[in-house]
Amino acid sequence: MRKFLSLVAVIAMLVAALSGAVAETAERETLTYGSTMNMNTDKPFYPTKFITYLEDMIDANIEFIQYDNDTLKLTLASGDMPDLMMVNTASNILDGRLAVAMDDYLEEYGPNILKFEKRNAVMRELVSGGDGKLYFHTPNTGPEALTGSTTTWNGYLVRWDLYKQLGAPAINSDDEYIDVLKKMVEIAPKPANGAPVYGMGLHGSQQWAWNIRAMANEGYSNSTTWAYAISTTTTEVMQNYMDLNSPFWSNMRFYFKLNQEGLLDPDSYTMNGDQVQEKAANGQYVGSYCTWYTSDLYNTARLADPDTLTGMIAVYGEGMSGWYGSNHTVGWGDKLTFITTSCKNIPLAVKFLNAMDSDELNRVHYSGIQGEEWDYVDGVPTLFPETVALRATGGEEWQHLGIGSFSNTIGASEFGTAEDGGFYSLWDDPDLKYSGLNPLEKDYADFYGVKYPAQVHFDMVQAGKAINQAGNQTQAVQLGLSVRPDNIIRIDSRMEEIVNRTIPTLVSAADQAAFDAAQASLLDELKAAGAEESWAWWNENWNGTLEKIQNIQ
Structure with missing residues (x-):
């Protein structure tokens, strides 16, 4: 009898303990977060280990609400919002007074947020509606792809097998690149269907294709219009159409010369990206303006020969820029998370954003959980094999781990420095990169004596022989840039239309005299369209905003 009573007592205690645990779980609050992001909450791998870790950190459940652009606008207009929301621009939120200022909560609930001093200072100056308070949180503050990715998509892009046959000659100018393209075409095998081989072809139905090559290689990016180019070393704006030293005119001179040599696919004026890929897969190009649009050359060749070296890869000239290394002072300025005025528990929402800025969660996001995906080996944080x-x-x-799945909200970049001295991302290990190279990439790396192809350019940067985007503050300037007036939008659009119409005339000009005449005519037409008025606005507003940011301590 005594044993029976003891058993009953034990069962009663277990039931009580379980009931308490269930009650504790049931009592955990739910934080709602609305955006246009698809969090894959309907997938079998959800919730990910990252989301579960985050929920345990803040002791709350998280419910994600996905909108399209229309339902997002309706939700904001209704005023009946979730606890947190993400938007691309701040003006409507500030004008409608839809966000809660976090300042009064930061000391108690947001100590990690306070560590991002420069980001917060810029946000208070540029996106506070003038009251100097902190309303928004941005993701990915810090350096981006600091050491270069495994490969870069820009550079002097060559078909590697043919380039090696030529002895891999140095290329330090567009003219030298054209000469190499010409020699590769001469030794290129004829496609099976007898189609001609060219230096390259473009999806020239979009102006992106006519701008991006020199823009990336010379250290520029664009903003909301191709009429202007932004230096990725100084973040200053320049006239892309009206300044003859701009990347646009570098490209026009390059494609004009390429066409003169018969190396430009004549379909470049009308092709789309899929058509470029199709011709690349057919072996019709020996060079490219961007690896994204010619990747099927390698993918197709590898089906027949897994060890093939037939594919596009970048080689670099001295002084060339690599599309990596931006140090985002304010993170990604078009991913603005804010606590809404509908929030039921503001301290909890602040705790959520505080977790985003924590050393602990950033490492979990980029590398996984310590002891489960990585741990210290001789004091060095190291991924498990x-x-x-x-x-x-x-x-x-793999998806269930959630590694890298929250980049639009996590506070630091993968190259942020953790308290242990390592990057948040433990994947940037040269030996690890080398182990994951495909045969073409490995052959390239072995040829140049590096661990991964982009290291060639990274080493040039370290030696002062090339540049990357380390000085690029475009995201910060765009965050604080005034809204373009309608008349400036009309002028910029008109200039793009004029240029779109004139590009074929420039590139296909019969000779240098015809090119020069088309150039002069285009400049006159752009000036008549209001180029000077547009430049005055851009120069004052873009460079003026940049100066404000540079003066913020």
Whole structure:
């Protein structure tokens, strides 16, 4: 009898304990977060380990609400909002007084947020509606792809097997690049269908294709219009159409010369991206303006020969810029998370954003959980081989980890420095990169004596022989830039239309005299369209905003 009563007592205690645990779980609050992001909450791998870790950190459940652009606008207009929301621009939120200022909560609930002093100072100056308070949180503050990705998509892009046959000659100018393209075309095998081989072809139905090559290689990016180019070393704006030293005119001179040599696919004026890929896969190009649009050359060749070296890859000239290395002072300025005036528990929402800025969660986001995906080896944070293998395999088991899945909200960039001295991302290991190279990339790396192809350019940057985007503050300027007036928008659009119409005339000019005449005519037409008025606005507002940011301590 006594044993029976003891058993009953034990069962009663277990039931009580379980009931308490259930009650504790049931009592955990739910924080709602609305955006246009798809968080894959309907997938078998959800919730990810990252989301579960985050929920445990803040002791709350998180419910994600996905909108399209229309339903997002309706929700904001209704005033009946979730606790947190993400938007692309701040003006409507500030004008409608839809955001809660976080300042009064930061000391108690947001100590990690306070560590991002420069980001917060810029946000208070540029996106506070003038009251100097902190309303928004941005993701990915810090350096981006600091050491270069495995490969870069820009550079002097060559078909590697043919380039090696030529002896891999140095290329330090567009003219030298054209000469190499010409020699590669001469030794290129004829496609099976007998189609001609060209230096390159473009999806020239979009102005992006006519601008991006020199823009990336010379250290520029664009903003909301191709009429202007932004230096990725100084962030200053220049006239892309009206200044003859701009990347646009570098490209026009390059494609004009390419066409003169018969190396430009004549379909470049009308093709779309898929058509460029199709011709690349057919072996019709030996060079490119961007690796994205010619990747099918390698993908197709590898089906027949897994060890093929037939594919596009970048080689670099001295002084060339690499599209990596931006140090985003304010993170991604078009991903603005704010606490809404509908929020039921403001301290909890601040705790959520505080977790985004924590050393702990940033490492979990980029590398996984300590002891499960990585740990310290001789004091150095190191990924487990099983984690590396799982990423290579992919699939739902990898997706369940949630590594890298929250980039639009997590506070720091992958190259932010953790308290242990390592990057938040433990994947930037040269030996690890080398182990994941495909045969073409490995052959390239071995040829140049590096661990990964982009290291060639990174080493040039370190030696002062090339540049990257380390000085680029475009995201910060765009965040604080005044809204373009309607008359400036009309002028900029008109200039783009004029240029779109004139590009074929420039590129296909019969000779240098005809090119020069078309150039002069275009400049006159742009000036008549209001180019000077537009430039006055851009110069004052873009460079003026940049100066404000540079003066913020």
